[in-house]
Amino acid sequence: MSGRAWRVTKIGAEIAVPLAILLAWQLWTASAHQARFPRPTTIAVEFQKLWLFSQFDEHVVPSLERIGAGFAIAVVAGIALGIPLGLSRRAHRVAMPHIEYWRAMPPPALLPISVILEHSIANRQKIAFIAFFCIFPVLLNTIDGIRGIDPTLLETARSYGVPRRARIRRIVLPAAFPQIVAGMRNSLALAVIMMVLSEYFSSTSGVGYVLLISKNTFQLVPMWAAIVLIGVLGYVLNLLFLLVERRVLAWHRGWRAALPD
Incomplete structure (x- = not known):
């Protein structure tokens, strides 16, 4: 099967x-x-009514803001911590059991701890919770990417007197970038x-809150609409990330081609 035919078959199967x-x-x-399983057409109507109009600003926007803030903190912190842990064997040995x-x-x-300490989970706790658990994929991939760099590259740069910050910026991060992006x-x-x-937990807004309230009050159609929205959010965010990833990794291939053999 040719490459074009395979792509057409793949897209057809996906649809x-x-x-x-x-x-x-x-x-x-x-x-x-089937009261517990509403018709897809019924769910679609509820989805349009609930999420595209009446409750978009009240619930969808706060959820997206929490995802964005938590993800951004996790990326920055994961890379910042992963660089020294990837470059230093001693720091790596000490830190890995804790990680x-x-x-x-x-x-x-960990969620009940916030409820006990502050009797609720404020927005900052939600963002911190998201960031805390999202940091590990970035952190571990940064460490592995840096530890997998050819030592010859670093030794050559060091022998030419390239400063440490310049080595990290021009060699370490570009070389580890594919794994960091993954x-x-x-x-x-x-x-x-x-x-x-x-x-x-103790929330008054967001998609998860609507899902919980719908479940507890046996509003099954809004519950299914919330489940569909969560899947749509995950799919769209992943699709947008893939579009950015293609452009970024195209730059990385150019960087790799410029390296001396």
């Missing part, structure tokens, strides 16, 4: 499979009364999950 699932769902719910301990901590285990992509997907989880 056909979800449509087939939705059609089967629609036919199943039309032939039998692995907190990385293995289940996110819901960690950022995983972190962005995790940010959506952490956003929903943080809004489950």
Whole structure:
């Protein structure tokens, strides 16, 4: 199969499979009364009414702001901490047991602490919660990317008297960039999950809050509309990130081609 035919088949499958699932769902719910599984058409109408108009500013915008702030903090902190841990073997040995301990901590285990300390989870706690758990993919990928750099590059730059900051800016970060970007992509997907989880506790706004209230009050159609929105947010954010990633990695390929053999 040629490359073009494969791309056409892949795109066709990506479109056909979800449509087939939705059609089967629609036919199943039309032939039998399923209160817990509303028809896709009913969910679509509720989605349009709920999220595209009445509650977009009240709930969707705060959730996006929390995702953006938490993700940005995680990226900056993960890269800033990953550089020294990737360059120093001693710092790496000391820090890794602590990093692995907190990385293995289940996110819901830390949420009740904020409730106990401050009797609620304010916006800053939600952002901090998202940033804390999203930092690990960026941090670990930064460390691995730096530790995988050819030592000859660093030794050559050091022998020519290139300052440490210049080596980090011109060699270390560009060489580790593909792995850092991969960690950022995983972190962005995790940010959506952490956003929903943080809004489950003592919240008055956000998509996760609407999902929780709809579940507790047995409003099943708004609940399904919230679930669909969470999937749409994750998909769109990932798609936007992929578009940026392609441009950035195209620059990286040019940087690699400019290196001496």
